[in-house]
Amino acid sequence: MIEVCDLEKSFGSHKILEGVSFKIDKGESVVIIGRSGGGKSVLLKHLIALLKPDAGRVLIDGEDIVPMNERQLLRVRRKFGMLFQGAALFDSMTVAENIGFAFRRDRTLPEDEIARKVAHVLELVDLPGIEAKNPSELSGGMRKRVGLARAIVYEPQIVLYDEPTTGLDPIASDSIDHLILRVRDRLDVTSVVVTHDMRSARRLGQRIMMLHEKRIYATGTAEEIFSSKDPIVKQFVEGTADPTIATEI
Amino acid sequence: MAFWGRWISEWIEGLGALTLLAKETLASLFTFKVAWRDLLYQTYFVGVKSQSVVLITGAFTGMVLGAQTYFQFHKVKMDTATLAVVSVSMCSELGPVLTGLMVAGRVGAAIAAELGTMRVTEQIDALRTLATHPVDYLVVPRLLALHAALPLLTAESIVVGICAGYLVGVHLLGIDPTYLWVNMLKYTADSDVAVGLIKAVIFGGIVALIGCYKGMYCGEGAEGVGRATTEAVVYSSITILISNFFLTLVLGKILHTL
Numbered sequence: 328m329i330e331v332c333d334l335e336k337s338f339g340s341h342k343i344l345e346g347v348s349f350k351i352d353k354g355e356s357v358v359i360i361g362r363s364g365g366g367k368s369v370l371l372k373h374l375i376a377l378l379k380p381d382a383g384r385v386l387i388d389g390e391d392i393v394p395m396n397e398r399q400l401l402r403v404r405r406k407f408g409m410l411f412q413g414a415a416l417f418d419s420m421t422v423a424e425n426i427g428f429a430f431r432r433d434r435t436l437p438e439d440e441i442a443r444k445v446a447h448v449l450e451l452v453d454l455p456g457i458e459a460k461n462p463s464e465l466s467g468g469m470r471k472r473v474g475l476a477r478a479i480v481y482e483p484q485i486v487l488y489d490e491p492t493t494g495l496d497p498i499a500s501d502s503i504d505h506l507i508l509r510v511r512d513r514l515d516v517t518s519v520v521v522t523h524d525m526r527s528a529r530r531l532g533q534r535i536m537m538l539h540e541k542r543i544y545a546t547g548t549a550e551e552i553f554s555s556k557d558p559i560v561k562q563f564v565e566g567t568a569d570p571t572i573a574t575e576i
Numbered sequence: 577m578a579f580w581g582r583w584i585s586e587w588i589e590g591l592g593a594l595t596l597l598a599k600e601t602l603a604s605l606f607t608f609k610v611a612w613r614d615l616l617y618q619t620y621f622v623g624v625k626s627q628s629v630v631l632i633t634g635a636f637t638g639m640v641l642g643a644q645t646y647f648q649f650h651k652v653k654m655d656t657a658t659l660a661v662v663s664v665s666m667c668s669e670l671g672p673v674l675t676g677l678m679v680a681g682r683v684g685a686a687i688a689a690e691l692g693t694m695r696v697t698e699q700i701d702a703l704r705t706l707a708t709h710p711v712d713y714l715v716v717p718r719l720l721a722l723h724a725a726l727p728l729l730t731a732e733s734i735v736v737g738i739c740a741g742y743l744v745g746v747h748l749l750g751i752d753p754t755y756l757w758v759n760m761l762k763y764t765a766d767s768d769v770a771v772g773l774i775k776a777v778i779f780g781g782i783v784a785l786i787g788c789y790k791g792m793y794c795g796e797g798a799e800g801v802g803r804a805t806t807e808a809v810v811y812s813s814i815t816i817l818i819s820n821f822f823l824t825l826v827l828g829k830i831l832h833t834l
Binding site for chain 2: 398404408416481
């Protein structure tokens with residue numbers, strides 16, 4: 328379903344990704360872990376062509392999306408839903424307008440049908456009845472739920488999550504994790520989650536990939552990664568600071 | 577030397593990106609179904625909300641131009657030609673340019689700040705993930721609104737400026753109202769009005785495109801949005817002033833030969 332081949336990306340002289348390759352099958356739930364600033368979000372954005380690589384290919388259902396222009400990509404992006412780190416809700420719109428945005432743009436559904444779909448998806452994310460609220464009235468956790476509702480209302484085949492639990496308290500993080508699992512199971516979608524929250528990674532990932540030093544350093548099931556003897560993987564999973572860095576501080 | 581090299585390279589890069597945005601916008605205009613609700617809101621924001629600024633600018637420009645022209649013309653006994661000068665200046669130069677500058681300050685800045693904030697909070701990326709082209713949704717309604725609103729605002733500014741000049745001339749400076757009015761009509765040609773309105777349409781495009789470009793490609797964080805807003809106003813204003821000179825030459829040549 329998703330295939331990435333020899334992806335390379337630099338910002339100026341700073342290389343972020345180098346020779347990144349992997350495959351994600353239909354219906355699979357993959358978590359990408361790695362240190363902050365290590366290029367996880369950059370990699371995720373390449374999967375939906377929000378960023379263009381310097382080299383390499385990104386195949387979605389066998390179709391290379393790298394050479395496509397913005398207008399050609401509109402068709403491919405209909406397969407995706409994406410939850411952004413800060414939810415990225417449109418602050419000039421209500422919750423209902425945010426969620427029903429693309430339906431109104433397409434003008435294919437009548438208003439009452441859009442309202443019904445919005446209400447249904449808000450129930451799925453445990454936030455019924457908040458259609459008329461503005462994003463500024465919502466807490467961080469609620470914003471993420473609404474962002475998720477907006478991402479899944481079109482019943483996409485692939486959902487991308489960019490740091491879904493960052494900035495949330497442990498209870499809100501836990502409920503977001505459960506929500507992601509519920510969406511995966513009920514809608515039968517392919518999920519790609521970027522996180523550095525190890526509890527989320529263990530819970531959400533059927534397969535975990537670790538991005539380190541610009542490459543996919545390790546890949547395996549949650550059990551394999553969490554019981555890995557590799558010092559770099561072990562250090563990251565256990566959350567131990569690099570002693571040399573600790574000395575410098 | 578390296579600084580100037582980098583500055584020129586960035587300037588050319590910016591100009592190229594702006595041209596690509598204009599090309600994409602043009603393509604969108606011909607292929608995309610206009611969202612009337614967005615267009616109506618933008619026209620309201622650009623046109624109705626800018627009225628007070630534009631009318632005050634037009635009125636006081638007409639007044640000061642009337643007074644200053646009278647002071648000079650009075651020396652050579654040409655008092656009754658005062659309003660003709662006000663009228664021609666307002667129609668072909670001051671009306672469109674000052675309206676363009678005021679709208680660049682008010683609307684251009686607002687567009688850059690709004691789109692810039694959308695960019696840094698990933699709302700533009702969110703649009704793209706919702707299979708919506710940012711140019712279709714963000715640029716086209718603003719461009720059409722400015723193309724439509726700026727000529728109307730300019731026409732208002734011209735009328736208010738001439739009326740204000742008339743009132744100053746008649747009631748403060750004591751010029752004969754009939755001669756003042758007749759001379760104004762005699763020396764103001766249709767082409768003067770046409771030049772002003774055509775310029776206004778073009779200035780509307782300049783404000784919209786530069787505002788959108790600066791917003792959509794702004795730097796990161798609050799600093800990036802702040803810089804984009806400032807640059808949108810500065811670049812729009814400079815482009816209006818420079819293009820006004822060339823438009824005066826070209827439109828004058830075309831319209832006077834018709």
